[in-house]
Amino acid sequence: GQQVQQSPASLVLQEGENAELQCSFSISTNQVQWFYQRPGGRLIGLSYIPGMKPTGKQTSSTVTKGRHSSLTISSSQTTDSGTYFCVLNNNAGAKLTFGGGTRLTVRP
Amino acid sequence: GALVYQYPRRTICKSGTSMRMECQAVGFQATSVAWYRQSPQKTFELIALSTVNSAIKYEQNFTQEKFPISHPNLSFSSMTVLNAYLEDRGLYLCGARDQTSNSDYTFGSGTRLLVI
Numbered sequence: 001g002q003q004v005q006q007s008p009a010s011l012v013l014q015e016g017e018n019a020e021l022q023c024s025f026s027i028s029t030n031q032v033q034w035f036y037q038r039p040g041g042r043l044i045g046l047s048y049i050p051g052m053k054p055t056g057k058q059t060s061s062t063v064t065k066g067r068h069s070s071l072t073i074s075s076s077q078t079t080d081s082g083t084y085f086c087v088l089n090n091n092a093g094a095k096l097t098f099g100g101g102t103r104l105t106v107r108p
Numbered sequence: 109g110a111l112v113y114q115y116p117r118r119t120i121c122k123s124g125t126s127m128r129m130e131c132q133a134v135g136f137q138a139t140s141v142a143w144y145r146q147s148p149q150k151t152f153e154l155i156a157l158s159t160v161n162s163a164i165k166y167e168q169n170f171t172q173e174k175f176p177i178s179h180p181n182l183s184f185s186s187m188t189v190l191n192a193y194l195e196d197r198g199l200y201l202c203g204a205r206d207q208t209s210n211s212d213y214t215f216g217s218g219t220r221l222l223v224i
Contacts, residue, residue, distance in 0.1 A: 033212060033213075035215075041146075041199050041217070041218045041220060042217045042218060043201065043215045043218070045212065045214075045215075085151065085152070089212075095142070095154065095157055096142065096154070096203065096213060097154070098144075098151045098152040098153075099151065100150075100151045101151050
């Protein structure tokens with residue numbers, strides 16, 4: 001089946017630094033969503049349209065092209081700590097496939 | 109806006125017993141509901157995808173006998189973990205979407221299951 005690979009698996013930033021999270025898939029698509037999971041579990045959608053500024057988190061942006069997507073976090077804050085998931089949408093079956101996630105820690 | 113309420117948020121059950129979790133969609137028609145499990149230190153695995161008026165499709169390694177799902181209308185779905193054991197612990201997540209409008213999934217807050 002389709003596969004979603006994320007890198008890095010974990011990342012530590014100092015507050016204010018930028019980061020780019022990577023995602024690659026086994027098929028070419030633009031049906032990609034990024035989600036943020038707070039420590040404790042709740043998933044929050046970060047982006048729904050490739051390249052557009054996501055709602056609820058104005059310091060990040062996504063770019064999706066071919067078999068690759070990236071999420072850029074700018075001017076990181078400690079509240080950005082958590083796990084970021086890249087999710088591939090199989091539009092035909094409305095099935096989401098989650099990547100392994102990138103665990104981000106932002107230190108003050 | 110579209111919201112999905114999932115409950116309970118946390119639950120503990122004894123090994124060998126069963127527990128049920130529910131999801132309520134508000135503000136949109138949940139024509140499709142997907143149930144996921146996130147085991148400790150792992151990503152989300154799809155358990156099954158349910159579409160109203162269609163058969164529920166279970167992924168490999170997940171069965172109806174273990175995870176029976178009900179999706180009786182466009183706003184509600186439930187899933188039961190039968191005969192739960194230690195390997196069933198984790199975060200269970202429901203996601204719902206309106207397939208007719210090709211909307212994105214909206215996720216509930218998850219049900220964290222601890223088996224003792």
